[in-house]
Amino acid sequence: MSLRPSTLALGGLALGLAGLLATWAEAGLQAQAPDPGTPALVRELGLTDPALFTEARYTRHLALSDRHAPFQDHPLGFDHFPSASLVAPPRHD
Amino acid sequence: MTDWFHKQRYLIDFSLAALGRRKVRNLGLLAAYSLLVFVLASVMLFTQGLRQEAKRVLAESPEVILQRLVAGRQDLIPPGYLEQIGRIRGVQKMEARLWGYYYDPVVKANYTFMVPGERQIPSGQLVVGPALARERGLVAGNLISFRSYSGRLFTFQVAEVLPQASELMSADLVLLGAEDFRAFFDFPAGHYTDITLSVANPNEVRNVAAKLAAALPDSRPILREEVQRTYASLFDWREGMVLTVLAGALLAFAILAWDKASGLSAEERREIGILKAIGWETGDVLRMKFWEGVLISLSAFLIGYLAAWVHVFHLDGALFRPVLQGWAVLYPHFRLTPQVDGLQLATLFFFTVFPYTAAVLVPIWRAAITDPDAVMRT
Numbered sequence: 001m002s003l004r005p006s007t008l009a010l011g012g013l014a015l016g017l018a019g020l021l022a023t024w025a026e027a028g029l030q031a032q033a034p035d036p037g038t039p040a041l042v043r044e045l046g047l048t049d050p051a052l053f054t055e056a057r058y059t060r061h062l063a064l065s066d067r068h069a070p071f072q073d074h075p076l077g078f079d080h081f082p083s084a085s086l087v088a089p090p091r092h093d
Numbered sequence: 094m095t096d097w098f099h100k101q102r103y104l105i106d107f108s109l110a111a112l113g114r115r116k117v118r119n120l121g122l123l124a125a126y127s128l129l130v131f132v133l134a135s136v137m138l139f140t141q142g143l144r145q146e147a148k149r150v151l152a153e154s155p156e157v158i159l160q161r162l163v164a165g166r167q168d169l170i171p172p173g174y175l176e177q178i179g180r181i182r183g184v185q186k187m188e189a190r191l192w193g194y195y196y197d198p199v200v201k202a203n204y205t206f207m208v209p210g211e212r213q214i215p216s217g218q219l220v221v222g223p224a225l226a227r228e229r230g231l232v233a234g235n236l237i238s239f240r241s242y243s244g245r246l247f248t249f250q251v252a253e254v255l256p257q258a259s260e261l262m263s264a265d266l267v268l269l270g271a272e273d274f275r276a277f278f279d280f281p282a283g284h285y286t287d288i289t290l291s292v293a294n295p296n297e298v299r300n301v302a303a304k305l306a307a308a309l310p311d312s313r314p315i316l317r318e319e320v321q322r323t324y325a326s327l328f329d330w331r332e333g334m335v336l337t338v339l340a341g342a343l344l345a346f347a348i349l350a351w352d353k354a355s356g357l358s359a360e361e362r363r364e365i366g367i368l369k370a371i372g373w374e375t376g377d378v379l380r381m382k383f384w385e386g387v388l389i390s391l392s393a394f395l396i397g398y399l400a401a402w403v404h405v406f407h408l409d410g411a412l413f414r415p416v417l418q419g420w421a422v423l424y425p426h427f428r429l430t431p432q433v434d435g436l437q438l439a440t441l442f443f444f445t446v447f448p449y450t451a452a453v454l455v456p457i458w459r460a461a462i463t464d465p466d467a468v469m470r471t
Contacts, residue, residue, distance in 0.1 A: 005113075006105035009388055016395030023402050027431040034149065034430060038259040043153040045209055046190060046289045048320050050147060051224070051264035054203050055421040057194050060265070061205075062327065063320040064158065064287075066166050 101384070104377070108385040111364070122349070123393055129346050130397025130445050131404070132339060137437050138405040139413055140332035142429030147324040149430075150262060151317070155289035156298055158315045159305060167313075172283035174309070178290070181308060183301040185293040189285035191274050195239065195267070200228050202422035206267045206274060214270045218252040224264035224423045226254040241277045249273070257426070264425035350449050357456050365457070369465035378461040379454060386453035390446040398441070406431045 041047065049061045058065035112119045159178070160167050170189060178187055192207040204225060214220060221231060231237060231251050238248045255263045274280060290305075292298045302314040357365075368378055404410060409428055 004102070004106055005109040006102045009105060009109055010102075013388075013391060013395070016392065016399065019399045020395060023399070023431065024433050026406075027433040030430050031432075035258050037256050038150050038262055039153040041255070041259045042150050042262055044211060045207060045266075045268075046155045046158075046188070047262050048151070048154045048158065048315075050150075050261050050324070051205075051222070051266075051423070051425050052261075053421055054205075054265045054423045056203075060194070060203065063323045064160065064167075064315060066162075 101380070104381045105384050105388070108381050108388060111381075112385060112388070119389065123389055123396075125346065125349065126389065126393035126445075126449070127396040127400070129342060130394050130441070131400045132342070132397075133336070133445070134398045134401035134441060135404050135410070135412070136332060136335045136339070137441060138401055138432070139410050139429070140328045140335075141432050141434050141437060142405060144325060144328040145432045146261065146429055147328070148321060151321050151324060154317055154320055156292050156295075156317050157290040157302060157305070158320075159288040159290060159309075160313045160315065161287075161309075161311055162313050163311065167287075169281065169284040169286065170288055175288065177308060178288065178305065181301065181304050183292055183294065183297045183304070184290055186291045188289050190287055190289060191271055191280065192286050193274075193278055193280075197229075197239065200422055202228060202265070204265050204267050204423075206269060206277070208271045208274045209268050212268070214252065214268055214273075216270050216273055217249060218269070219249040220253045220255060220266075220268040221251055222255050222263040222266035223257045223260045224425050225267065226251070227426075228423060239277070241279070243279050247273075247277055260425040261427040265423045347448070351452055357460055362460055365460050366465045369461065375458075375461045379458055382453055382457040383450065386450040387446075390449040394442060394446050397445075398438075402431070405429065 048063045051060065053059035053062075159170075161170050161174070162168065175187060175189055178184060188210050190208070190210070192205060195204045195206050196202075197204060202225070204222075209220075212220075219237070221237075226232070229237065231254065233251055233253055235251045236248055237251060238246055240246050249269070255266060255268075269277070275282070290301070292301050298316055298318075302316055305312055305314045365378055368381075369375075404412065406429055409426065414424065
């Protein structure tokens, strides 16, 4: 006996919804047992910044960089590094 | 209830058969739709994961970091600074830190050299970050040489490689003893890079920072909440920027979906006319088309979202890495903790599934309420 198309379609959607619920379950399980090593290392060494952009000191330690960092070489010397284009300009309020 | 269910199943069977008659067109639409959801969901999950991870680990960063500025640039902390801070009420603990940057011409990468506060590292030994170890092919026990800025060659033994799990924060770190650090950088005696402070009463942090700025006018206190805010706004900015770039793709899809949904083909019009002529009610036609829209949009949403989940949390966001990596040689390999934000998920669902389903229904409804004879003749 061949399956009706609606059985296949509804089965596929049910599978997808089960996958969606599984992502919630996975997030919930991981939230209950977070890796304790990284916060401990941050506390021990007093780290302030993720090592996402290591090409320049003001992108490596964004939180600790000079206030004038992106234009530090010359007032008109725009930034060399692509990651700075991902960083918001300062607010002028 | 059973009758209703059976009726819906027949309608779904009929919708699938109708979709099957334009197989290539509908499969193409499903693929484009899924890809759009995949990209949007990937950006959303990746930034949410990074934001939460930064929030979690930076909660342990120092409460206050004190820098000294000279002519607008960070300068070394001179002797005597610590004593002045010690007199400020509310400061519980302070620690002068030694850290700096080193450019390694061998792999053209920047490292962060740092003296750990509590951990004692014997002279001549190093603890290195996992990305650095990978790039230079180091394991515990290996020797590594660095030429210092004074031109002298220093050879160290790798005592330990920091755990891979902490790579997001420690990728480029080189930990060494204070004496080695001072000798390697020719660091002036009694000077430090900056100072970390902890405050007895967390509510007093801002007051203590104001007192520090008043007592040491050349200093710049940076609060933990500012560090956390910097990263929250950075990831918000990045997400916003990527979504702005994707807005073009979103609009293109909206036009495609609108065109497909609103411009009923003559064949579809004739089909509706025939269905009505053989006795289908307007409601049945609408239900059949509703199922058509739901099957396509919900399938695309589920396929796109689940693929994005696997991409971000199980394949480490591989497609974003070249964008994030910039010009850096050392880039951390990190696995984000899976995060689900119900509101974001609902927003994504609303903006992807709902408009398509609505766009399908409106023209069908207009065609379905007209006289079958007129519909078939147009």
